Amino acid sequence: MSDIRVRDIVQAALLVAGEPLTLERLGSLFADEAQPERATLLDALEEIRIACAEGPLELQCIDRAYRLQTRAEYAPWLNRLFAERPARYSRAVLETLAIIAYRQPTTRGEIEAIRGVAVSSDIIKTLLSREWIRQVGTKEVPGRPALYGTTRAFLEHFNLTSLGDLPSLSELRVVAVDQAGQAAEAHDTEAHDTEAHDTEAHDAEAHDAEAHDAERDRSEAAG
Amino acid sequence: MSDIRVRDIVQAALLVAGEPLTLERLGSLFADEAQPERATLLDALEEIRIACAEGPLELQCIDRAYRLQTRAEYAPWLNRLFAERPARYSRAVLETLAIIAYRQPTTRGEIEAIRGVAVSSDIIKTLLSREWIRQVGTKEVPGRPALYGTTRAFLEHFNLTSLGDLPSLSELRVVAVDQAGQAAEAHDTEAHDTEAHDTEAHDAEAHDAEAHDAERDRSEAAG
Amino acid sequence: MSAVLVRGEAWSKIPDDLYIPPDALEVILEEFAGPLDLLLYLIRRDNIDVLDIPMAEVTRQYMVYVEIMKAIKLELAADYLVMAAMLAEIKSRMLLPRPISSPEEEADPRAELVRRLLEYERYQAACENLDKRVRVGRELFLPEISMEARSLERPLPTVSLEDLLSALRVVLQREEAFAHHRIMREPLSVRERMTRILERIHSDGFTEFSGLFEIGEGKRGIVVTFLAILELVRESLVMMVQNEPFAPIHLKAAA
Numbered sequence: 001m002s003d004i005r006v007r008d009i010v011q012a013a014l015l016v017a018g019e020p021l022t023l024e025r026l027g028s029l030f031a032d033e034a035q036p037e038r039a040t041l042l043d044a045l046e047e048i049r050i051a052c053a054e055g056p057l058e059l060q061c062i063d064r065a066y067r068l069q070t071r072a073e074y075a076p077w078l079n080r081l082f083a084e085r086p087a088r089y090s091r092a093v094l095e096t097l098a099i100i101a102y103r104q105p106t107t108r109g110e111i112e113a114i115r116g117v118a119v120s121s122d123i124i125k126t127l128l129s130r131e132w133i134r135q136v137g138t139k140e141v142p143g144r145p146a147l148y149g150t151t152r153a154f155l156e157h158f159n160l161t162s163l164g165d166l167p168s169l170s171e172l173r174v175v176a177v178d179q180a181g182q183a184a185e186a187h188d189t190e191a192h193d194t195e196a197h198d199t200e201a202h203d204a205e206a207h208d209a210e211a212h213d214a215e216r217d218r219s220e221a222a223g
Numbered sequence: 224m225s226d227i228r229v230r231d232i233v234q235a236a237l238l239v240a241g242e243p244l245t246l247e248r249l250g251s252l253f254a255d256e257a258q259p260e261r262a263t264l265l266d267a268l269e270e271i272r273i274a275c276a277e278g279p280l281e282l283q284c285i286d287r288a289y290r291l292q293t294r295a296e297y298a299p300w301l302n303r304l305f306a307e308r309p310a311r312y313s314r315a316v317l318e319t320l321a322i323i324a325y326r327q328p329t330t331r332g333e334i335e336a337i338r339g340v341a342v343s344s345d346i347i348k349t350l351l352s353r354e355w356i357r358q359v360g361t362k363e364v365p366g367r368p369a370l371y372g373t374t375r376a377f378l379e380h381f382n383l384t385s386l387g388d389l390p391s392l393s394e395l396r397v398v399a400v401d402q403a404g405q406a407a408e409a410h411d412t413e414a415h416d417t418e419a420h421d422t423e424a425h426d427a428e429a430h431d432a433e434a435h436d437a438e439r440d441r442s443e444a445a446g
Numbered sequence: 447m448s449a450v451l452v453r454g455e456a457w458s459k460i461p462d463d464l465y466i467p468p469d470a471l472e473v474i475l476e477e478f479a480g481p482l483d484l485l486l487y488l489i490r491r492d493n494i495d496v497l498d499i500p501m502a503e504v505t506r507q508y509m510v511y512v513e514i515m516k517a518i519k520l521e522l523a524a525d526y527l528v529m530a531a532m533l534a535e536i537k538s539r540m541l542l543p544r545p546i547s548s549p550e551e552e553a554d555p556r557a558e559l560v561r562r563l564l565e566y567e568r569y570q571a572a573c574e575n576l577d578k579r580v581r582v583g584r585e586l587f588l589p590e591i592s593m594e595a596r597s598l599e600r601p602l603p604t605v606s607l608e609d610l611l612s613a614l615r616v617v618l619q620r621e622e623a624f625a626h627h628r629i630m631r632e633p634l635s636v637r638e639r640m641t642r643i644l645e646r647i648h649s650d651g652f653t654e655f656s657g658l659f660e661i662g663e664g665k666r667g668i669v670v671t672f673l674a675i676l677e678l679v680r681e682s683l684v685m686m687v688q689n690e691p692f693a694p695i696h697l698k699a700a701a
Contacts, residue, residue: 004296004297008278008279008297009279009297009300011278011279012278012279012280012293012297012300012301012587013300013301013304015238015279015280015293015587015589015590015591016293016301016304016587016588016589016590017304017590018590021304025304028303029300029301029303029304030300030303055231055234056227056231056232056234056235056238057235057238057591058594067592068591069591069592069593069594070235070238070239070591070592070593070594071235071594072594073227074227074231074232074235074593074594075593075594077232077235077236077252077253078235078236078239078252078593080251080252080253081236081239081240081244081248081251081252087602087603088603089603089605091613091616094605094609094610094613095613095614095616095617097605097610097613098610098611098613098614098617099614099617101610102614102634102637103637104637104638104640104641105637105640105641105644105683114617115617115620116620130602136641136644136645137644137645137647137683137699138699139681139682139683139700140682140683140700141682147644147683149640149641149642149644149645150638150641157604157605158605158607158610159607160607162635162638163634163635163637163638164634164635164638166611166634167611168634169618172611172614172615172618173618237589238589238591239589239591239592239593241588241590280589290588291588291589292582292586292587292588292589293586293587293588293589295580295585295586297587298580298584298585298586298587301587302584309581309583309584310583314477314479314483314573315479315480317573317576317577318479318569318570318573320573320576321569321572321573321575321576322569322572322573324572324576325569325572337562337565337566337569338479338480338482338566338569339480339481339482339483339525339529339562339566340479340480340481340482340523340525341523341524341525379582380581380582380583381576381579381581382579382580382581382582382586383579389572389575389576390572390575392568392569392571392572393568395568395571395572395575
């Protein structure tokens with residue numbers, strides 16, 4: 001074991017410590033009789049700094065403690081390592097978006113009347129923060145509800161030149177009626193899907209509300 | 224950033240991932256258009272393996288996933304880095320684990336039959352909570368006992384590329400006899416009284432049938 | 447481990463002359479992982495051939511240990527007593543004369559015990575081997591490098607047009623079932639134009655009517671814009687203002 005150098009030990013410690021290490025802490029790795037000089041440790045650190053230059057790591061000194069970290073240039077690749085799978089929007093969100101697209105400018109109350117269930121403010125917030133809808137005015141009725149319409153970002157995401165590219169409702173209706181039989185079954189399983197996505201979604205509150213909606217939707221579809 | 228090589232990215236990922244990475248996962252670091260070939264990734268891993276030879280790390284493959292780890296020779300120094308002593312497990316826990324590893328899928332009843340003593344639920348709980356074993360099914364006999372098998376975390380913890388890395392039960396006896404002397408010295412803190420048993424060679428040929436069973440056990444365990 | 451030595455030396459006979467602090471004794475005895483472990487220890491200690499166990503002697507020694515365990519009130523697993531009974535039974539069967547006339551030799555009463563001892567011994571060796579392996583956190587350590595410029599952004603969900611339309615179909619089906627509402631009468635282009643006009647009116651305050659028309663759009667575009675304005679007025683979303691006949695018409699978000 002005599003061929004293990006101080007520098008290798010210091011490097012191993014920096015790699016596995018999980019936190020910055022001071023010179024004192026690095027010294028404490030060695031048995032009392034083999035305790036290296038401070039200067040030896042500093043030399044070892046300098047050697048490590050130079051050796052790193054070729055690889056993805058760099059030596060960083062934070063408040064008299066040292067750590068190895070990946071260079072910032074590697075972030076684009078490494079971020080993919082930790083990228084979580086994108087969440088999925090619940091059916092409630094998609095239905096609301098579809099109704100806004102076809103019925104814009106429209107209010108939350110109108111959407112609720114069509115969907116037959118409450119539209120939580122989280123659903124609207126989700127769509128607003130995604131910049132797929134925006135408030136285009138207020139309706140002059142008691143309560144002055146916000147009027148929502150779709151945006152350019154919406155067209156871009158769905159690769160539409162204009163809303164006119166969407167199939168007309170009457171076209172959809174024909175398909176819908178034709179498929180009503182199968183779809184009624186399919187909807188049931190989709191509703192389950194929705195709930196499953198909700199559990200992995202980032203905004204627990206938003207999705208609680210949506211899961212609740214999904215639950216209600218489902219019982220209506222069944223009824 | 225064009226000077227960043229695939230090899231550096233792979234190395235950076237292995238250093239930060241905190242778990243073994245499969246080739247698929249390594250490939251997913253790259254944008255679709257820059258996706259390297261499988262062979263390129265394997266070359267990169269081979270380069271890393273060779274480059275590591277000088278330093279404190281080594282490349283290890285666990286169940287078709289790769290990780291970097293410190294060489295065992297560095298343990299004396301690195302153990303001083305961590306205040307917490309590595310957990311020690313009782314003979315009962317380790318024997319149970321060994322039996323599960325070699326005989327999986329197996330039930331508590333089968334383990335008890337081999338050990339000649341009741342296996343407490345604490346032992347099973349300890350192994351389950353370490354995630355070294357998990358329930359892989361139930362045996363279709365009265366009482367429907369749980370069938371246990373080892374996990375990927377087990378392979379990771381014991382530094383096994385696969386279950387096939389474990390020596391067969393018949394091999395083990397020969398090794399135990401050959402190495403009994405050194406083993407007793409090398410692992411003074413880990414030594415068990417069982418080593419005393421092993422120094423007593425017994426007639427291996429007399430147990431052909433046993434050895435055959437052992438071989439079969441192992442291939443089952445590996446399969 | 448000194449325990450082996452202590453056991454080897456101390457427990458070969460009944461310990462009349464022996465002094466071991468009771469705590470230490472417990473530690474030693476607790477180290478046996480079970481009756482098979484104890485039995486294997488006795489066999490190995492005395493260099494006994496497993497295939498030819500002198501049952502009387504081994505049983506006697508086993509019982510000495512069990513008695514000590516009982517004496518120091520060690521919580522004795524029932525399995526130790528089961529084994530004691532088994533040993534006694536084998537011993538007594540060994541004492542019975544074997545029928546010489548039998549062509550095949552009758553099975554050795556010890557056979558099952560030997561099988562179990564050998565099997566258990568194999569797993570003990572496996573256990574020991576496992577325990578000796580280098581392990582994470584004991585001999586091996588894993589790099590834990592922090593990442594510079596790590597971003598915690600979660601990718602936003604993507605939705606396909608098909609997802610959107612299928613959501614709408616569900617709404618339409620429900621609507622067919624309940625039929626309180628007609629989602630819309632106007633062509634989409636009019637609806638879209640209503641949104642655009644509202645946006646402009648909203649941001650500009652008073653907006654000149656004629657400024658809303660893009661001549662470049664042609665007749666169809668002009669009609670769509672005109673219908674959109676009429677619909678907005680009908681839904682009371684905008685107000686039209688004209689100060690005097692033939693003066694410019696202005697639009698304003700309904701106040």
